Amino acid sequence: MHFGILHPQLIKQSPILNYYMSVKIYTTPSCVYCKMAKEFFKKNNIEYQELNVALDEKAREDMIQRSHQLGVPVIEINDQVFVGFNRLEIEKALKGLA
Amino acid sequence: MYDLVIIGGGPAGVAAGVYAARKKLKIVLIAESFGGQSLVSDDVQNWIGTVSLSGFDLAKKLEDHLRAQEDIEIIDTDLVSKVEKIKPDVSGAAHFRVTTKGGKTFDTKTVLVASGSRRRKLGVPGEKKFEGKGVVYCSTCDAPIFKDKVVAVVGGGNSGLEAVVDLFPYASKIYLLHRRDELKGDPTTQEEVTSNPKTEVILNAETQEILGDKTVQGLRYKDKKTGEMKELDLGGVFVEVGSVPNGEIVKGLVDLNKFGEIIVNHKTQATSETGIWAAGDITDVLYKQNNISAGDAVKAVLNLYDYLRSIERKVSDTALAHEESALKT
Numbered sequence: 001m002h003f004g005i006l007h008p009q010l011i012k013q014s015p016i017l018n019y020y021m022s023v024k025i026y027t028t029p030s031c032v033y034c035k036m037a038k039e040f041f042k043k044n045n046i047e048y049q050e051l052n053v054a055l056d057e058k059a060r061e062d063m064i065q066r067s068h069q070l071g072v073p074v075i076e077i078n079d080q081v082f083v084g085f086n087r088l089e090i091e092k093a094l095k096g097l098a
Numbered sequence: 099m100y101d102l103v104i105i106g107g108g109p110a111g112v113a114a115g116v117y118a119a120r121k122k123l124k125i126v127l128i129a130e131s132f133g134g135q136s137l138v139s140d141d142v143q144n145w146i147g148t149v150s151l152s153g154f155d156l157a158k159k160l161e162d163h164l165r166a167q168e169d170i171e172i173i174d175t176d177l178v179s180k181v182e183k184i185k186p187d188v189s190g191a192a193h194f195r196v197t198t199k200g201g202k203t204f205d206t207k208t209v210l211v212a213s214g215s216r217r218r219k220l221g222v223p224g225e226k227k228f229e230g231k232g233v234v235y236c237s238t239c240d241a242p243i244f245k246d247k248v249v250a251v252v253g254g255g256n257s258g259l260e261a262v263v264d265l266f267p268y269a270s271k272i273y274l275l276h277r278r279d280e281l282k283g284d285p286t287t288q289e290e291v292t293s294n295p296k297t298e299v300i301l302n303a304e305t306q307e308i309l310g311d312k313t314v315q316g317l318r319y320k321d322k323k324t325g326e327m328k329e330l331d332l333g334g335v336f337v338e339v340g341s342v343p344n345g346e347i348v349k350g351l352v353d354l355n356k357f358g359e360i361i362v363n364h365k366t367q368a369t370s371e372t373g374i375w376a377a378g379d380i381t382d383v384l385y386k387q388n389n390i391s392a393g394d395a396v397k398a399v400l401n402l403y404d405y406l407r408s409i410e411r412k413v414s415d416t417a418l419a420h421e422e423s424a425l426k427t
Contacts (some may be wrong), residue, residue, distance in 0.1 A: 028239060028240065028242045028243070029242075030140055030186065030238045030241075030242075030264075031236070031238070031239035031240070032137055032138050032152075032153060032154045033237070033239065034239075035154050036154075042326065053242065054243075057245075060243060060245075063297075064243075068231065068312060068313075069230050069231065070232050070234070070240065070243050070244070070313060070314075070321060070334065071230045071234060071236075071239065071240045072232055072240060072243065083101075083230060086231075087175055088175060094350075097137055097162030097209065
């Protein structure tokens with residue numbers, strides 16, 4: 001599948017970005033939008049931590065508390081919480097950090 | 099000026115894109131995403147040529163096949179907002195303008211509408227307020243979040259039954275609410291659902307309101323037999339009440355049936371408006387299936403290709419006639 005590629009400058013910088021950027025993706029194994037989100041970050045060389053809320057009860061509680069959301073994916077970039085996977089919205093947020 | 103604008107990235111849109119690209123037409127395909135409604139399916143076992151694959155992999159394969167074509171323009175993560183008729187060419191053949199939500203416009207000789215359908219909502223108070231906060235439209239995605247919760251599934255068709263099955267490993271109790279006096283859906287899945295002690299089927303139940311505070315806490319329904327209002331205490335409501343066709347973009351331009359589906363000629367996929375074709379779940383096709391959508395889109399492209407060639411001939415004939423009459427005068 002094709003996912004948006006960030007500006008080359010950003011990719012070049014992304015090891016630096018990773019240094020101060022923390023990305024968490026709350027997922028379930030059967031959720032396709034979670035897979036899309038993971039592929040997007042992989043393609044852009046941005047490290048992320050995946051939290052499978054189907055197994056990890058603490059992560060599930062954290063996710064619900066932080067996002068007030070009973071649905072996945074929930075994506076956290078530093079302290080920004082994104083509900084669902086909207087590629088354009090995530091790209092915008094990452095460009096803001098670059 | 100494009101020869102063809104394809105609206106949609108499901109099996110119909112992609113099949114059309116592949117065929118039209120091989121005909122060397124000037125095409126643009128506009129889709130929010132690829133794969134159509136099967137995208138969220140865990141396991142698709144009837145896509146001919148593949149024994150089993152996930153909706154995600156099906157979407158990937160479709161997109162890869164489309165992108166492998168030369169000279170096809172693809173606009174993704176955008177949606178078409180309207181299709182309108184513009185000034186015809188010299189021979190009188192219709193031209194159309196397709197506008198996207200992102201503000202792009204494309205002028206074209208023909209349009210293939212393959213915009214599919216989307217999940218139907220209940221349309222009751224509280225549904226919108228609690229979307230993502232206990233109201234769920236993707237049971238395969240979100241069932242695990244409802245571990246040890248009492249939940250309701252609204253809708254007794256196949257997708258409702260499958261949502262119940264998705265919830266078995268997680269929810270502590272599942273009410274299955276259905277408007278009619280008997281369940282629809284496959285007998286085997288019905289058997290699986292009703293034989294599980296976690297399930298309680300409530301028939302003749304018309305959902306009135308989703309209740310809650312920060313998240314869903316319950317649901318009010320009307321017992322259609324007695325007229326009585328009843329309430330259930332719940333941690334989540336899974337809505338599985340069918341789909342609605344995405345036909346708004348061509349409303350007023352082509353004929354729709356009472357369900358909002360585009361009426362097509364089932365031999366050619368032509369709509370009531372010359373120059374516009376439609377294929378897949380957006381149409382009044384009797385069976386909504388991935389394989390059928392792809393096949394119908396192929397029919398549409400072959401037919402619109404003939405049409406494009408005929409108007410080309412008309413245009414050159416008209417030009418010739420003009421030239422001749424100019425010579426005479």
